Amino acid sequence: MSDVLGEVVSILIEVVGEDFLLDTEITPDTTFSDDLALESIEMVALAEKLQERYGERVNFVSFIGDMDLDEIMDMTVGKLAGYVEAQTAGTR
Amino acid sequence: MTEIFANGVRFHVQRLAPPGPAAAPPVVVFIHGLVMDNLSSFYYTLAGPTVSAGAHAILYDLRGHGRSERTAGGYSTRDGVTDLCALLDVLGVTEPVYLAGNSYGGLVAARMAVLAPDRVAGLVLIEASCAGPGAATWFEEMTNTLTVAALGLEFDRVQDRLRATGQRKIARLARNADALLNGTSLIDDLAAERPLDETELAAIGCPVLGVYGAHSELAEAAGVLRRHVRDCRVEVLPGLAHTVLREATGTLRDIVTGWLPRREATR
Numbered sequence A: 001m002s003d004v005l006g007e008v009v010s011i012l013i014e015v016v017g018e019d020f021l022l023d024t025e026i027t028p029d030t031t032f033s034d035d036l037a038l039e040s041i042e043m044v045a046l047a048e049k050l051q052e053r054y055g056e057r058v059n060f061v062s063f064i065g066d067m068d069l070d071e072i073m074d075m076t077v078g079k080l081a082g083y084v085e086a087q088t089a090g091t092r
Numbered sequence B: 001m002t003e004i005f006a007n008g009v010r011f012h013v014q015r016l017a018p019p020g021p022a023a024a025p026p027v028v029v030f031i032h033g034l035v036m037d038n039l040s041s042f043y044y045t046l047a048g049p050t051v052s053a054g055a056h057a058i059l060y061d062l063r064g065h066g067r068s069e070r071t072a073g074g075y076s077t078r079d080g081v082t083d084l085c086a087l088l089d090v091l092g093v094t095e096p097v098y099l100a101g102n103s104y105g106g107l108v109a110a111r112m113a114v115l116a117p118d119r120v121a122g123l124v125l126i127e128a129s130c131a132g133p134g135a136a137t138w139f140e141e142m143t144n145t146l147t148v149a150a151l152g153l154e155f156d157r158v159q160d161r162l163r164a165t166g167q168r169k170i171a172r173l174a175r176n177a178d179a180l181l182n183g184t185s186l187i188d189d190l191a192a193e194r195p196l197d198e199t200e201l202a203a204i205g206c207p208v209l210g211v212y213g214a215h216s217e218l219a220e221a222a223g224v225l226r227r228h229v230r231d232c233r234v235e236v237l238p239g240l241a242h243t244v245l246r247e248a249t250g251t252l253r254d255i256v257t258g259w260l261p262r263r264e265a266t267r
Helices: A003-019 A040-054 A069-073 A077-088 B047-052 B077-091 B104-115 B133-155 B158-164 B168-183 B186-191 B198-202 B220-228 B249-259
Strands: B003-006 B009-016 B027-031 B056-060 B097-102 B120-126 B208-213 B232-237
Touching: A003 A040, A003 A077, A040 A069, A040 A077, A040 B009, B003 B077, B009 B047, B009 B077, B027 B077, B027 B104, B047 B056, B047 B249, B056 B077, B077 B104, B097 B104, B104 B120, B120 B249, B133 B168, B133 B186, B133 B220, B168 B186, B198 B220, B208 B220, B208 B249, B220 B232, B232 B249
Parallel strands: B027 B056, B027 B097, B097 B120, B120 B208, B208 B232
Antiparallel strands: B003 B009, B009 B056
């Protein structure tokens, strides 16, 4: 698991708390909505914490700018982690 | 999570700043709809494009919704106005703001334009019927629908059955809806809600943009706005009903960003 993926997972646990599926193995292909049952408002909180962790360049609203709602809801952990990695390349 | 305490309540708030320096960007506050809704419906749709167009966006979960505190009472549109004014005070926003409200959120927005006109620069009402007999009927239908839902949640234990079948996300949504509908005054407050009267509507001096689906049961609200609001633009979108925000996001984005005032970036 990459550093960023691991960080995304730990922030997920922080956001969702005890409801989070601790027994689910999270891979880059795991989806936030279907696999992790993440609510859309929890995704907002996750995005905020990622920005706090990685800085202004990790801008979720900008990232989802060209996506439709279904695409946002179908997002995988790997896609988000990939975006964070790309935005922070050279700074981590 | 950004928590703001205002009017004695803990609110979940998200602020999005426009890219680059801008001289006094307009502030747009997004107000979502009832019960199953929260700030994410605007966060995923209009907030980003509005910010890209140069505005500062403020999104918040109404009390009892999303990640804001669920209080026992205080769910009238007047309470909503008091909450929002207090929230803006805490955020230090003193200039008049644009309010974009979807469905019930539009009622809070319109009520604020009446009760606190100095704080409102403009209104975007998306599928919200604020005045006239159509509005009264809509309030009644919402009350009836929520009452039926509340009974179902209380007596059928929908959330327990959903949880048992592994549908934990929906079960969680149902549990929150149960707590809101059966554990607060929301339905009673909605039942006591009265539409704006024509005089109040006519007294709204700020520009108003109304957007409705042609097949919506609220489509007649478009005519009410045209008849009574002085500075008004109304768009009726063909082929759509109440779910304009979700189903016509791109069209709505173009209408709203084209309607908001432009602010040039500073050099």
